[in-house]
Amino acid sequence: MLERSIRYAMERGRTLKALREARELAQLNLARSAFVAAMSHEIRTPMNAILGMADMLWDSRLDTDQRQYVEVLRRAGAGLLLLINDILDLSKIEAVTSSWSGSSLTLKKWWIRPSS
Numbered sequence: 001m002l003e004r005s006i007r008y009a010m011e012r013g014r015t016l017k018a019l020r021e022a023r024e025l026a027q028l029n030l031a032r033s034a035f036v037a038a039m040s041h042e043i044r045t046p047m048n049a050i051l052g053m054a055d056m057l058w059d060s061r062l063d064t065d066q067r068q069y070v071e072v073l074r075r076a077g078a079g080l081l082l083l084i085n086d087i088l089d090l091s092k093i094e095a096v097t098s099s100w101s102g103s104s105l106t107l108k109k110w111w112i113r114p115s116s
Contacts, residue, residue, distance in 0.1 A: 033091045040088035047084060051077045 054074045062070060 036091040037088060040084050040091065044081065044084045044088065047077060047081050051081065 051074065054070055054077060058067075058070050058074065
């Protein structure tokens with residue numbers, strides 16, 4: 001009886017430690033995703049302003065050299081904006097996946113019954 005209680009206590013301790021570590025990891029992942037989403041938004045907003053101004057400049061009277069410079073600015077800005085949007089999308093997907101994985105763990109615990 002004592003041996004069984006000791007085994008149970010040790011297993012419970014390992015389980016609690018694993019749960020604490022999993023919770024900490026999940027919290028870190030959510031914080032990272034939130035940070036990436038916020039930073040992507042903070043970068044995307046001024047990038048849209050730069051691209052808008054480049055488009056306005058493009059529509060003005062420019063000589064050939066100036067038009068080439070503005071075209072480089074527009075292409076580089078559009079490429080950077082695509083990258084920023086991809087990062088933002090990825091952080092949103094990670095945030096949703098993290099919240100789903102927490103739910104699925106609960107479901108697994110509920111559906112899987114110990115075989116004893």
